[in-house]
Amino acid sequence: MNGHFASNIEMYLFLSSLFFVFGILCMLTRKNAIGIFMGVELMLNAAALNFVAFQAFHRASPLRGNWLHGHIFGLFIIILAAIEAAVALAIVLRVFAVRRNIDPDQATELRG
Amino acid sequence: MALVDLFVLSCIVLGALSAAVVAFHPNILYAAIALVFSLLSVAGLYGALGADFLAAVQLIIYVGGIIVVILFAIMMSENIYRGRFVEGFRRFIVPFIISMVVLVGLVRLMRRAGWPKTAEIMNLPSTGPIGQALVGPYALVFQYVAIVLLSGLIGAVVIARPHYTETKGDGT
Amino acid sequence: MAVFSVLAAVIIILLFAMPVGGICTYIERKVSADMQERIGPNRVGPLGLLQFFADGIKMFLKEDTAPKNADLPIYNLAPILVMAGSLGAFALIPFAKYVIGADLDIGVFYIMALGSLISLGILLGAWSSDNKWSLLGGMRVAAQIISYEIPLGIAVLSIVLVSGTLSMSGIVEHQAWPNGTAAGGHFWNVFHNPFLFINFFIYFISALAECNRTPFDLPEAESELVSGFNTEFSGMRFGLYALAEFADVIMFSCVATAIFLGGWHLPFVNIGELNIGLRLGGHDLTPLIQTLIMIGVFLAKVSVLVFVVMWIRWTLPRLRVDQLMALCWKYLIPIGFVNLVGCAVWFWVFKGASMLQVTSRLLGVH
Numbered sequence: 001m002n003g004h005f006a007s008n009i010e011m012y013l014f015l016s017s018l019f020f021v022f023g024i025l026c027m028l029t030r031k032n033a034i035g036i037f038m039g040v041e042l043m044l045n046a047a048a049l050n051f052v053a054f055q056a057f058h059r060a061s062p063l064r065g066n067w068l069h070g071h072i073f074g075l076f077i078i079i080l081a082a083i084e085a086a087v088a089l090a091i092v093l094r095v096f097a098v099r100r101n102i103d104p105d106q107a108t109e110l111r112g
Numbered sequence: 113m114a115l116v117d118l119f120v121l122s123c124i125v126l127g128a129l130s131a132a133v134v135a136f137h138p139n140i141l142y143a144a145i146a147l148v149f150s151l152l153s154v155a156g157l158y159g160a161l162g163a164d165f166l167a168a169v170q171l172i173i174y175v176g177g178i179i180v181v182i183l184f185a186i187m188m189s190e191n192i193y194r195g196r197f198v199e200g201f202r203r204f205i206v207p208f209i210i211s212m213v214v215l216v217g218l219v220r221l222m223r224r225a226g227w228p229k230t231a232e233i234m235n236l237p238s239t240g241p242i243g244q245a246l247v248g249p250y251a252l253v254f255q256y257v258a259i260v261l262l263s264g265l266i267g268a269v270v271i272a273r274p275h276y277t278e279t280k281g282d283g284t
Numbered sequence: 285m286a287v288f289s290v291l292a293a294v295i296i297i298l299l300f301a302m303p304v305g306g307i308c309t310y311i312e313r314k315v316s317a318d319m320q321e322r323i324g325p326n327r328v329g330p331l332g333l334l335q336f337f338a339d340g341i342k343m344f345l346k347e348d349t350a351p352k353n354a355d356l357p358i359y360n361l362a363p364i365l366v367m368a369g370s371l372g373a374f375a376l377i378p379f380a381k382y383v384i385g386a387d388l389d390i391g392v393f394y395i396m397a398l399g400s401l402i403s404l405g406i407l408l409g410a411w412s413s414d415n416k417w418s419l420l421g422g423m424r425v426a427a428q429i430i431s432y433e434i435p436l437g438i439a440v441l442s443i444v445l446v447s448g449t450l451s452m453s454g455i456v457e458h459q460a461w462p463n464g465t466a467a468g469g470h471f472w473n474v475f476h477n478p479f480l481f482i483n484f485f486i487y488f489i490s491a492l493a494e495c496n497r498t499p500f501d502l503p504e505a506e507s508e509l510v511s512g513f514n515t516e517f518s519g520m521r522f523g524l525y526a527l528a529e530f531a532d533v534i535m536f537s538c539v540a541t542a543i544f545l546g547g548w549h550l551p552f553v554n555i556g557e558l559n560i561g562l563r564l565g566g567h568d569l570t571p572l573i574q575t576l577i578m579i580g581v582f583l584a585k586v587s588v589l590v591f592v593v594m595w596i597r598w599t600l601p602r603l604r605v606d607q608l609m610a611l612c613w614k615y616l617i618p619i620g621f622v623n624l625v626g627c628a629v630w631f632w633v634f635k636g637a638s639m640l641q642v643t644s645r646l647l648g649v650h
Contacts, residue, residue, distance in 0.1 A: 006120040006160055007230050010222055015124045015157070017218040019150070021211040022131035028207035032140050034185055038147050041178065042131055045154050056161040057231045067245045068238055071163050075242065078166075078173050079257055083264035085178040089185040090272035096189040141411070145358065148404065168393040176400020176433070180426055183407055187419070237389040239450055 012053035019046035033092050033102040037085070044081045048074040120160045127153035140186055148179050162235045165242055297374050297385065304534060305527040306336035312530075312594050319598045339523075346519035354516065355412040362409030363517065363524035369401030370531040377538045378453045380548050380578035381556065391452035392440050395539055396433065399494060402532065403429040406513055409525075413516035422513040424605055425496060431612045432493040432500075438620035439487035442627040443543045446476055446636070452539075456547030461554055472546035476638040479626035484544045486620050488589075491536035493608070495529055498597040502605050537589035538582075545585050548578035555581075 005011050019042050026039030055070025096102050126149060133146035151174045158167035246254050310325065310333065317324030325332035350359055373395045375385030388394055403426045410422020444450055447458040459470050470476065474484045493500040514525055541547060549555070555574050603611065634642055 004117060006114070006116045007233060009227070009229055009231075011120065011124060012157060012161065013222045014219065015127055017215055017222070018128050019131050019154075020218070021215045022135040024211045024214060025204075025207050026135040026143075028210070029135070029203050030140075034182060034189070035140055035143060038134055038143060038182065041147065041174075042134060042150065045151065045174075049154055049157060052158055052161050052163045052166060054227075056163070056233050057228060067249060068163075068241045069245075071166050071238055071242055072245055072250055074158075074163070074166050075169060076253065076257060078169055080260065082173050082177055083261050085181050086268040087264050087271070089181050090268035092185055092189060093272050102189050141355070141358070145361070145408070164388065164390045165393070168390050168397045171397035172393075172400055176397065176403065176430065180400070180403060180407065180430055183404075183411075184423070184426070187411055187423070239390060 009053055009057045012049060016046040016049040016053070019043070019049070031103050031105065033095070033104050034089070036104065037088050037092075040088075041081060041085070044077055048077040051077070116160060119156065123153040123156040123160065126150075127157070141183075144179065144182050144186060147182070148175060151175050151179070160233075162233050163238055164235075165239045297371060301371050301374050301531050301534075302527065305530040306340060308530040308534065308590065309339065309526065310336045311590075312597075315591065315594045316598045319595070343520050343523040349518055351414045351516050353414040355414070358408050358412035360521075362405045362412060363521045363528070365405030365408065366402050366528040367405075367524050367531075369398045369405065370528040370535060372398045372401075373535045373539070374531075376452050377535070378456050378542055378547055379582050380575045381453075383575060383579065384453055387451060387453050390450050392444065392455070392539070392543065393450050395535075396437055396440065399429065399433055399436075402494075402528070409517065410513035413513070415516055418513050418515050421515075424502065425513055428496070428500065428605075428608060428612075429494055431609060432490045432616075435486050435612060435616040435620045436490040436494060438617070438624055439483040439490065440543065442480060442483050442620075442624045443473055445624070445627050446473065446480065446631060447543075452542055455543050456549070459546045459549055461549060461552065470638050471551065471640050472544065472549070474544040474546075475640065477627060477630045478639070479623040479630060480544070483620065483623045483627075484540070486616055486623070487540060487544065489616065490612075491533075491540065492593065492596065493612070495532040495536060495593075497529075497533065497593060499600040499603050500608055502602055502608065533590060533593055534586065537586045537593065540589055541582060541585040545589075548582040550581055 023039045023042030023046060026042060027036050028039075030036050030039065051070040051073040053070075055068060055074075058070075092102055095107065099107070130146040130148075130150035130153065134143045134150060137143045137146065151170065155167045155170040155175070158164075158170060313335070314324040314332070325335040328334045328338045350356060376388060376391050376395060378384045378387075406429070407422050407426040410418045410425070413419070443455060447455045449455060449458070455473070459473055461471060474481055492498075514522060517525060555577055558570075558574060558577075637645070
């Protein structure tokens with residue numbers, strides 16, 4: 001039923017590697033605090049996709065013991081990313097209210 | 113080519129292109145919209161992997177919650193450099209090297225690993241087992257995550273609420 | 285081969301949702317005219333029936349304008365996102381026993397997921413219009429939609445608790461009336477237990493708020509914000525927004541009918557076992573006529589709900605935005621949670637029996 005691409009785990013793992021690498025690039029090169037946060041989101045998605053892909057290609061039986069461990073890990077990743085988004089963006093709004101710009105390179109009062 | 117093949121391939125292409133836009137586009141709003149499309153592609157891949165419940169959760173929480181909050185933050189922190197592109201590519205050199213190393217390492221690991229490469233994906237309903245696991249083996253983690261959510265929400269509200277100063281009467 | 289079935293489903297959904305959305309605009313104008321003691325459109329076609337057709341042609345032929353500093357890619361994308369969110373749910377609505385576009389295992393959950401696309405589209409449209417009042421309206425709409433998704437979800441959750449499945453056809457099947465007995469079937473979910481009865485109204489109010497209908501239509505208020513987030517959109521883009529709003533109303537009414545009002549079930553009749561016995565040249569027409577009866581029952585219930593939505597629009601005044609938010613967070617969510625817990629307790633005490641079954645067992649009727 002599945003074709004050549006859909007039943008090959010390397011396709012999903014390659015995409016999650018690409019997401020992870022683009023997340024690293026986004027996080028290291030953005031001049032906007034929200035841009036950095038978007039890189040973090042990309043990396044979290046890469047990890048969750050990995051979990052779900054491995055769950056689908058589990059060796060013994062697809063629902064061994066009927067627990068879907070990979071799906072549950074992915075679910076917790078999504079939930080924790082949600083709360084991290086709320087806290088991170090609250091911090092960004094506070095910093096913006098005080099400094100009127102959210103360039104992380106300029107927020108250097110605590111350095112040294 | 114089977115339909116599911118075409119679907120998976122198009123999700124992968126859409127995801128890769130959108131992630132590239134997220135990483136490289138100077139305009140932060142366009143990057144946020146590209147993030148929407150990359151999250152949609154990941155939701156499609158969850159569906160293709162038989163994780164139907166997780167695909168819907170991804171759509172509701174990521175696209176409907178996190179992206180809306182990101183867009184609110186972008187629209188409310190409208191910085192005064194709107195339209196001015198950050199010139200120069202020197203800031204890309206070291207991150208590019210790091211990311212190439214990581215990418216090559218991950219792909220080589222993927223190729224040389226001993227896990228099974230192909231399998232028939234079963235599309236069984238996943239909501240029931242996930243629900244039973246959340247009140248079964250994963251009950252403690254469930255409660256922990258609930259406490260983390262509560263404390264995170266309280267912390268976010270405390271950080272982001274307006275701070276009234278003594279000089280103004282009943283501040284704004 | 286599979287591509288053709290997908291294409292056929294897409295065309296059928298477009299051919300259903302767009303004309304029905306257009307007819308809804310006509311019906312709304314006639315209903316509002318009736319309530320305001322005037323005659324609605326009656327020039328174009330008999331009784332003005334072709335009015336929506338003329339409106340559609342007008343919208344197609346309008347000039348494609350955009351504000352000077354509008355963000356054009358996002359300006360074009362936003363109505364498409366809203367329309368995609370509204371139309372995508374029509375594939376999951378159970379019109380009859382086997383007439384459903386895609387019987388997903390996560391039916392109701394997927395419909396709620398599409399509501400988030402709608403809020404995204406409206407927010408992006410408001411931002412890209414380069415208009416402060418549009419932005420204000422758009423942010424209010426996004427806040428309203430994501431707030432009211434919570435009572436919506438709680439009401440749907442109580443239904444899922446009682447039905448034991450997320451799939452739409454499964455929920456409708458759960459409300460069947462087999463063997464013509466009161467003790468065997470469940471009747472409609474809205475009469476299952478008193479908590480679900482209240483949750484039906486919570487669902488209805490939240491659906492009104494999700495579709496930006498009065499009394500919750502401050503974001504697109506025609507008298508306050510100069511049409512809110514719709515201001516800078518004209519022609520077919522505005523048409524897409526308006527059609528998406530009506531498609532939203534119809535979609536939420538269809539979902540409410542399917543999960544609360546028994547879908548395609550009639551109260552005392554088991555349609556699947558009606559013996560009609562018509563034959564046409566060797567083919568038994570019974571399943572076809574049963575299916576048509578089921579679709580007719582479903583559409584009749586949906587029409588009643590859509591009429592009630594329009595009725596409310598022209599009867600009640602508009603809520604202020606802080607009253608709107610207070611209603612959601614301070615009233616609907618606590619009541620919804622109490623009802624959810626009440627449903628769970630009822631389910632545990634009576635072992636899943638509905639009010640009707642409990643009373644019939646008490647009275648000894650079978």
